[in-house]
Amino acid sequence: MSEITAAPDALKDEPSGPARKLHGNLGVASIVFMVVAAAAPLGVIGGVVPLGLASGNGAGFPATFVFSTVILLLFAAGFTALTPFVEEAGAFFSYVRTSLGFPAGIGIAFVALVSYVAIEAGVYGLLGPAGGVIVELFGGPALPWWVFAAVAFAVTTFVGYRNIELSSKVLAVLLTAEIAIVVVLDAVIVFQGGDHGLSNGIVNPSAIFSGSLGIGLLFALISYVGFEATAIFRDEARTPEKTIPRATYVALILIGVFYAVTSWALVSGWGDEEAVARATDSGSTFLADTAQRYIGVVGTDIITVLYFTSLFACILSFHNVASRYVFALSQRDVLPESLSRPHARHASPHLASLWISGVVAVSVIAAVVFNLDPAAQFYTWFAGATTVGFVVLLIATSAAVLVYFARDRRGYSQWRVRIAPALGLVGLTIGLILIVANLGDLVGGSTVLGWAIVGILVVAFVAGVIVGKRVGDKTVAQP
Numbered sequence: 001m002s003e004i005t006a007a008p009d010a011l012k013d014e015p016s017g018p019a020r021k022l023h024g025n026l027g028v029a030s031i032v033f034m035v036v037a038a039a040a041p042l043g044v045i046g047g048v049v050p051l052g053l054a055s056g057n058g059a060g061f062p063a064t065f066v067f068s069t070v071i072l073l074l075f076a077a078g079f080t081a082l083t084p085f086v087e088e089a090g091a092f093f094s095y096v097r098t099s100l101g102f103p104a105g106i107g108i109a110f111v112a113l114v115s116y117v118a119i120e121a122g123v124y125g126l127l128g129p130a131g132g133v134i135v136e137l138f139g140g141p142a143l144p145w146w147v148f149a150a151v152a153f154a155v156t157t158f159v160g161y162r163n164i165e166l167s168s169k170v171l172a173v174l175l176t177a178e179i180a181i182v183v184v185l186d187a188v189i190v191f192q193g194g195d196h197g198l199s200n201g202i203v204n205p206s207a208i209f210s211g212s213l214g215i216g217l218l219f220a221l222i223s224y225v226g227f228e229a230t231a232i233f234r235d236e237a238r239t240p241e242k243t244i245p246r247a248t249y250v251a252l253i254l255i256g257v258f259y260a261v262t263s264w265a266l267v268s269g270w271g272d273e274e275a276v277a278r279a280t281d282s283g284s285t286f287l288a289d290t291a292q293r294y295i296g297v298v299g300t301d302i303i304t305v306l307y308f309t310s311l312f313a314c315i316l317s318f319h320n321v322a323s324r325y326v327f328a329l330s331q332r333d334v335l336p337e338s339l340s341r342p343h344a345r346h347a348s349p350h351l352a353s354l355w356i357s358g359v360v361a362v363s364v365i366a367a368v369v370f371n372l373d374p375a376a377q378f379y380t381w382f383a384g385a386t387t388v389g390f391v392v393l394l395i396a397t398s399a400a401v402l403v404y405f406a407r408d409r410r411g412y413s414q415w416r417v418r419i420a421p422a423l424g425l426v427g428l429t430i431g432l433i434l435i436v437a438n439l440g441d442l443v444g445g446s447t448v449l450g451w452a453i454v455g456i457l458v459v460a461f462v463a464g465v466i467v468g469k470r471v472g473d474k475t476v477a478q479p
Contacts, residue, residue: 028247
C-alpha cells in the first residue's frame with residue numbers, strides 16, 4: 001500500500017518539499033502493464049496495421065515494426081543510461097531539464113502535455129463507436145457515440161483519482177485478455193499454415209522496400225506512443241534506477257514482437273496480395289474478418305469486446321501519464337501549487353487528475369457540439385498532433401542524452417551513451433520528416449490543418465520556454 005511521507009515542520013511552507021512527492025511500490029511488471037496498455041495493442045492491430053498494409057509497403061509492413069523497435073531500442077540505450085542522474089519524475093521534461101536547462105525542459109513538458117491530453121481525448125472518438133458496436137452486437141439499440149464516451153470518462157476519472165496500483169491492476173486484467181485472444185488467433189493461423197503458406201514479406205527485401213516504406217515506417221512509429229512513460233512513474237516505483245530501465249526494455253521488446261508477429265500472421269492468414277487488397281477495401285473490419293475466418297463467430301465477438309476495453313485501457317494509461325506531468329510541473333510552480341498535493345489516503349495526484357479530466361471533457365463536448373465525426377475527424381486530428389509531438393519529444397531527449405554525456409561518459413561505454421543515441425536520433429529525425437511530410441494525409445487530407453497542428457506544438461514549446469525562464473529552476477527536494 002502506498003503512503004505519504006510527511007514533511008518536517010520547517011518545510012511545510014516550502015512548495016518543493018517532500019509533501020509534494022508521490023510514493024508507491026510499483027514493480028517492473030506493473031509499469032510494463034500500464035505502458036503497453038497505453039500502446040493499445042489490439043487497437044493498433046485492428047486500426048493501424050490495415051492502414052500500414054494498404055498505404056505503406058504492403059506485405060512488407062510487418063518489417064517496419066522490426067525497424068521501429070530497433071530505432072527505439074537505440075533511443076532507450078541513452079534514455080536509460082541517463083535515468084540514474086535524473087532524480088525526479090517527469091519523463092521527458094526531467095531528462096531534457098537535466099541536460100539542456102530548465103526553460104528547454106519546461107518547453108518540452110508543455111509539448112508532452114498537449115500530446116498526451118490530445119491522444120487521451122481523441123481515443124474517446126474510437127471508443128464511443130466501438131461501444132455502440134458491442135451494444136448492437138447483443139441486440140441493443142443504436143446509441144450516440146458520446147454516451148459510451150461519457151461512461152468511460154466517468155470510470156477513468158474515478159480510477160485516476162485513486163491509488164496508481166488500482167490502475168495497474170485494472171490495466172493488467174484488460175491487457176492480459178486482449179493479448180491472449182490475439183495470441184490465440186496468431187497461433188491458429190500459423191498452425192494452419194496461413195491461406196497458402198506463411199508470408200515471407202517480413203524478411204523479403206523486395207516486399208519490404210515495395211510501395212511506400214516511408215509511410216509504413218510512419219504508421220509503425222505511431223504505434224509506440226506511450227512506451228517512454230516508464231520514467232513518469234519514477235516516484236512510485238521500487239528502486240527506480242533499476243525498475244525504469246528494465247520496464248523500458250521489456251515494454252519495447254514486448255510491443256515490438258507482438259506487433260511484428262501479429263501483423264505477419266494476419267498477412268499470412270490471407271496471403272500477401274489478398275491481405276493488402278482486403279486492408280485497402282475493408283480496413284475497418286480487417287481484424288474481425290480474419291478472426292471470423294480462423295476462430296469463428298465467438299472469437300470475433302470476443303475480439304470486438306476486447307477492442308473496446310483496449311481503447312479504455314489506452315485512455316486510462318494516458319490519463320495517468322498526463323496527470324503526472326501536471327503534478328511534476330506544479331511541483332516547480334509552473335502550474336498552480338495546489339495540483340502537486342497528493343491525496344491524503346490514496347497518495348495519488350488527484351487534483352492533477354481532475355484537472356486533466358476537465359480539459360478532456362471540454363474537448364469531447366466540443367466534438368459533440370460541432371458534430372465532428374468521432375473517428376475521421378476528432379480522433380484523427382488529435383492523433384496527428386500526438387504523433388508529431390511524440391517524435392519531437394524523443395528527438396529532444398536523444399539530444400539531451402548526447403549533450404549530457406558529451407564530455408564525461410560516467411563509466412558507460414561509447415556505444416551506450418554516444419553511438420546508440422546518435423543512431424537513434426538519426427532514425428527518429430527521418431521518422432519526423434516522414435510524419436510532417438504526410439501529416440495532411442493523417443488529418444484527413446488538409447494541409448492547412450496539418451500545419452496548424454505543428455503550429456500548436458511550436459506555440460506550446462515557446463510558451464513553455466518563456467514560462468520556464470520566468471519561474472526559474474526550483475529543485476524538488478528529495479525525501
